Amino acid sequence: MTKRDMNGTKRIRYMVLVTGAIAVCVIVCSLLVGDRARTLIAGSVERSLQSVARIREHRASLVTIVEEPTSTLLFVGDIMLSRGVAWRVGKEGGDYTYPFARVADRIRSADLAFGNLEGPISARGTDQGSAYSFRAAPDALVGLTGAGFDALSLANNHIWDWGQRALIDTIDTLRAERIVPIGAGHDTAEANAPALFDIKGTRIGILAFTTLYPRGLEAGVGTPGVSATDRTTMVAAVRAARQDTDVLIVSMHWGDEYVPHATAAQQELGHALVDAGADFVIGSHPHVPEPIERYGTGWIAYSLGNFVFDRGVSDETRKGLMVLVTVRAGDIIDIQEIRTRINDDFQPEIVQVY
Secondary structure, three states, X not given: OOHHHHHHHHHHHHHHHHHHHHHHHHHHHHHHOOHHHHHHHHHHHHHHXXXXXXXXXXXXXXXXXXXXXXXXXXXXXEEOOOHHHHHHHHHOOOOOXXXXXXXXXXXXXXXEEEEEEOOOEOOOOOOOOOOOOOOEOOOHHHHHHHHOOOEEEOOOOOOOOXXXXXXXXXXXXXXXXXXXXXXXXXXXXXXXXXXXXXXXXXXXXXXXXXXXOOHHHEOEOOEOEEOOOOXXXXXXXXXXXXOOOOEEEEEEEOOOOOXXXXXXXXXXXXXXXXXXXXXXXXXXXXXXXXXXXXXXXXXXXXXXXXXXXXXXXXXXXXXXXXXXXXXEOOEEEEEEEEEEEEOXXXXXXXXXXX
């Protein structure tokens, strides 16, 4: 029932009560006064009944306005569950929900929650020899599911740290836990396909890419790997996905580490993705937050910084940005920035909402 309907109902109830009271007065007065008084009172009752009838007629003619439902999409930055984070989890008895303990309620409250998974989750694979090689234990999935994540980008420069076997394990185990992996796959079609979600009647699509890998690590025909790394293919994928979605999100792992502003290359590519049909471009990799830009018909959050991470290169790398997007009738109607800071136990904490 709308607010207008409720007010109408209250008015009718009030008039009925008044009419009832007047009717009682008529009976009482009929016994105490003469014919003239009875005639005047009866006329008043008749007019009250006519007023009630008019109110009922007016209410019946009103058109009830039903607002479209709103949905919320929550985006966070880099999630790294290896190295120092794994050490801290070990101190907590192996409880992988611990890193998310101070933000899990906020994540679970969103209709869809998304982040960038910085490294594979597997007990297998071969270290590829990176200076910083990440691989989280299979138990780390408990933390991600417990926190309420619905989808994770695998299109980043650490997902191949332990090779093809660990990549495949990550894809398969995430799917088994009902978390959608995006930006990598068993073959090129899977790696470049948008993840689609129907949320309260709105079709949400998410694509994920990185500019930080050579083309040799892209998925091929029957070959596992990451999504496309060249601009032309990214733009074409956005245009194609636009046809099947009401709201289209593109996750980009790009930019320069520890730089608090977007590079010219980020801006150029981000603008091209919005021009191709993206409603929101979500960035990660710099390990520090970068500004959010309103461009054309879309938005670009160039970097959300670190969300769960153990690096303390500077105080800036402890800072992160969660973005809460509100959607109604296929449009983004509000964007809320939620600032986080990683504490000494490698847990993100909310420090400011605006």
